[in-house]
Amino acid sequence: MEAFYILGIDQSTQGTKAVLFNRTGKIIARCDAPHRQIISDQNWVSHDPEEIYRNVLQVSRQAVEKAGIDKNQIACIGIDNQRETTVGWSRETGKPIGNAIVWQCNRAKEICDRIARETGIGEKIYRTTGLKLSPYYPAGKMAWMLENIPGARGEAEKGTLALGTIDSWLVYKLTKEKSFKTDYSNASRTQLMNIKELKWDPEVCSIFDIPMEALPEICDSDSVFGHTDLEGYLDREIPICGNLGDSHGALYGHNCRTAGGIKATYGTGSSVMMNTGESPFFSSHGLSTSLAWRIQGKASYVLEGNINYTGAVISWLKDQLGLIQSAGETEELAKAADKNDKTYIVPAFSGLGAPWWRDDTLAIMTGMSRTTGKKEIVKAACDCIAYQINDVVEGMRKDSGIEISQLCVDGGPTRNHYLMQFQSDISRTGIKIPDAEELSVIGAAYLAGEAAGLYDADRIYEAISYEFYDTQMDETERTQKQDGWNKAINMLLRK
Known part of the structure; x- marks a missing residue:
């Protein structure tokens, strides 16, 4: 050819x-x-x-x-x-x-x-x-x-x-x-x-x-x-x-084309989207229902949760607090932080998105001790990104009854190895990261190539390489950390 x-x-x-x-x-x-x-x-x-x-x-x-x-x-x-x-x-x-x-x-x-x-x-x-x-x-x-x-x-x-x-x-x-x-x-x-x-x-x-x-x-x-x-x-x-x-393009670009495929895009905010197959699920846990796409006359549905502040939390550390000079510093600082520190940040700067949908809240930082310092605040900022995405993932598990064993991710913050490992640990799922950044346009272009009869849908994804993370945290530690996050959210929602 x-x-x-x-x-x-x-x-x-x-x-x-x-x-x-x-x-x-x-x-x-x-x-x-x-x-x-x-x-x-x-x-x-x-x-x-x-x-x-x-x-x-x-x-x-x-x-x-x-x-x-x-x-x-x-x-x-x-x-x-x-x-x-x-x-x-x-x-x-x-x-x-x-x-x-x-x-x-x-x-x-x-x-x-x-x-x-x-x-x-x-x-x-x-x-x-x-x-x-x-x-x-x-x-x-x-x-x-x-x-x-x-x-x-x-x-x-x-x-x-x-x-x-x-x-x-x-x-x-x-x-x-x-x-x-x-x-x-x-x-x-x-x-x-x-x-x-x-x-x-x-x-x-x-x-x-x-x-x-x-x-x-x-x-x-x-x-x-x-x-x-x-x-x-x-x-x-x-x-x-x-x-x-664009979010649907990223889902397609991640090859999440069958029920249970789920992706999270880490940008200023985040879109977490799960392919639920040929039937729509109406959420009881604060999520939206949309079409993933309709291809060759066959519709696929998604559950989706949109989060207001994820990557933007790192910008806040840099631009408002002056704790870092670049996003790349956050990984080493988070790794060096006191692992026993119990600081939590809930970044409701413009309210909370999915699954809470509260536009009447403001951000809080809680759980600090006398020894809490720069490294611990940076760690809490990274952690809050993973916690928010996990709240949506858990809602998807409950709404759909589909077990989630792997989360496909994209966006700048995925280069933070600490964050990706913590996401895997707190969400109890493997993390899959492509070597390409342009997942939305990859999805649209691959779909166009398939529609034109030029790309083989089963082979085209061989053009992408991946990095993987598996859960390492034991369940007792994970439960303790999640309980702390839940308390911080409830403290905010009671205000």
């Missing part, structure tokens, strides 16, 4: 990267471009959709030039995207009606509070969509656009308004406004899709006053979403045939 390449586009919160993969699934080039974080006086967070699209084109061209390949050997494109970030645009002009509302932005809180006051509506939304009513999701953000952006309601009444997540905006632009589509992983995170019937739900759309004709067509994640020549850069159009939300 002649040489070919797969182009993966990762459109994330901080920037956009283009990654080129060869026929064996190895990364041969990567280029990145940041975009502006637009913060208003009200602390609203926005992105410029046009800037993001320009960056997609820019990094795609740069990656080809960096690799020195024949651009016409690119066979197809896979896209993963920052989830929940919401774009509105006019299908008449092809222009945004305003900046994209970023997933972090809380501006739709009053709309969600208003809806929540109606008896039983919040539970109805959860049972239909698998997601607790929250301004975090696009439904509230779309409602805010319709209520507050001049001309948005008029576009809706004319039938020319488009509302979608970042993937649908990029597909629309890359296909020269021919395709208005999303995939099931992204649609399941809008809080507008019926999680069982796998379609936009008329009643939920009505609750948020969102016209269904403004929403994209939902397609299988391995569909052909359209064709693009990257605004004339390529001599021919190629298919966009893999599309996943």
